[in-house]
Amino acid sequence: MSDITIVDIAKQAGVSIKTVSRVINREEGVGPATRARVEDLIEKLGYRPNVSARSLSSRRSYLIGVVFMRVGAYHYVGEVQVGAMRACRRAGYHMVIEQVDDPGQARGPGLEQALKAGRFDGLVLPPPVCDDPEILAIIEAQGLSYVRVAPDRDFGRSPYVFMDDQQAAHDMTARLWDLGHRRIGFIDGPADHGSARRRREGYMTAMAERGVRVKPEWIAGGDFMPLSGLEAGDRLLGLPEPPTAIFAANDSMAMGVLSAASKRGLSVPADLSVVGFDDGPLAESSWPGLTTVHQPIAEMAEAAAEMLIEGFGDPRFRSRTAARQLDYHIVERGSSTSR
Amino acid sequence: MSDITIVDIAKQAGVSIKTVSRVINREEGVGPATRARVEDLIEKLGYRPNVSARSLSSRRSYLIGVVFMRVGAYHYVGEVQVGAMRACRRAGYHMVIEQVDDPGQARGPGLEQALKAGRFDGLVLPPPVCDDPEILAIIEAQGLSYVRVAPDRDFGRSPYVFMDDQQAAHDMTARLWDLGHRRIGFIDGPADHGSARRRREGYMTAMAERGVRVKPEWIAGGDFMPLSGLEAGDRLLGLPEPPTAIFAANDSMAMGVLSAASKRGLSVPADLSVVGFDDGPLAESSWPGLTTVHQPIAEMAEAAAEMLIEGFGDPRFRSRTAARQLDYHIVERGSSTSR
DNA sequence: CCACGATACGACAACGTTGTCTATGACGTT
């Protein structure tokens, strides 16, 4: 157990604890020589400030919370955690995770108590939590600052981090076009899903720019689940003039399309190119590997945590609505090829 | 923000803060009437003890850490977190996660500092962290108590939670037998992997019990990755007398077997039964769904966190080596059928 | 050489709890 305290450092350095405190917190008012001496001692003794004492005194907890829902795959949440953790480590913060929909845990009171007791300095809110009005209300009622990751709506309500779904879908469509595809099908996500809408917009725009009138039957409805991808793919491939490439609004549905193709004896990518969106775990492990848009999830979460941590120095931050945009990129795997 | 403190409660209740403290911590020495009055007040004012003050004074942090490596899929880690979180919530603890292998974070110093600063009451260690001697050494050097989840070796080194891999594999094999399969192939995991070894043992024992001499060529080597499953499956299916059922030591490899079967034009489960082990996300989303052994990962982590929390009341716990066994069950999906 | 403003540092009181020790009654026993 680390039993050395600020007092020990102070004694050995022959200074007051306040001076050590100043060094730790990079405050000014310490001479270079003294600072160096104290820093060496801290290093040598492996001293770490006691978080509890610190936060008791400073009213900061050095804790960043990540609030998430257990929904579908863990991949997204995992990436978020990894990213947020990077930022936290860098800044000497810790990361606490709070889950809001475990069966039996009323999301309201459960979350509220956890937040109260946790004394978080700030929260990172990935989807879908970042778009849940009920949860946002609870958080705001506590006066906590938070940054949303890839929110669906309510832009301007709070600081957030995002990527340009529409532009990404546009690029992907353009890439298929450049590969020689002309009949490009699209599998849509849920109607109320902002990202899905933006992805469809991107597809539509790219097609329009190239002078193509997208036939209504080229767009098949889906719900982001694999089964819906299979059904939608089946419908598209059953058309009199089936598309030569299918762009699914997420990877799961693209996987469904792969199944649909295989059911019809079509081989991918020879007979059909299939591309997705997300670059989740499926994309890499499927065979053939899925060409897809890589979402910088970890990076977005990292940026979010960073914004929070930076913001604590500046209280005005809370009321500002900052936004930070991060870059996607397209990952070329085996599921798409030129026609 | 919750600005009410123990002093407010004490004043309004007309008692000393110590008495309120006693009520909060369920200590004895408080009359029923007083206790009720204080409890009501706490409820009414929505008072939550300040964690920092509490842990500063009591030298307990009310923080459980989950240390994990970013390895392969997030599913396992996700389940662990969900389970541990359940236990933490119940007991009023918070859960902090620490990652040990993010690029650029030296696992040694990085973890050590995080642990020192974090002041965890205890750690939950899922695989593969629970079998990493280097990491265990660091943790033990800090004098932290920890419970391992499904460790591979070093039983007795610390308390742990586990399930009986061997028995599960035995059961699964028996089930295939009961479905009429006689030539049952097995795809092994990495040689140095304890669970893999136990699973193979289970398979062997079940076969032996039924008087079958397992031919060496029925067992194909694998490394838990999908590709190795594909190759191993290909080898098994290429035998003069191919197995009618293949039991892969994990789901990923079972997925590979599905691909191998499809490459050969065999349909699952009509021509070949395929079963896996883990019940990860792949098992449900594959087509056909994979019959597999469900590992109670979340439950194991929950039990681990519980053991830690219970143990804090009893310091002797640290030196004891407790173990808790949890039940698996077999999930029947579409990939296996009777012959 | 003095006054003066910086600069560098220290003393001391918070912060909100828990741990330890002590005080007060009520009650039963001799």
Added chain:
DNA sequence: AACGTCATAGACAACGTTGTCGTATCGTGG
């Protein structure tokens, strides 16, 4: 009536840090 015993409760000092304010010490300009 005097005395222990028990249940209940409070006073007070930690815990390890930061915030506030005060005070030496130093360099500088007049």
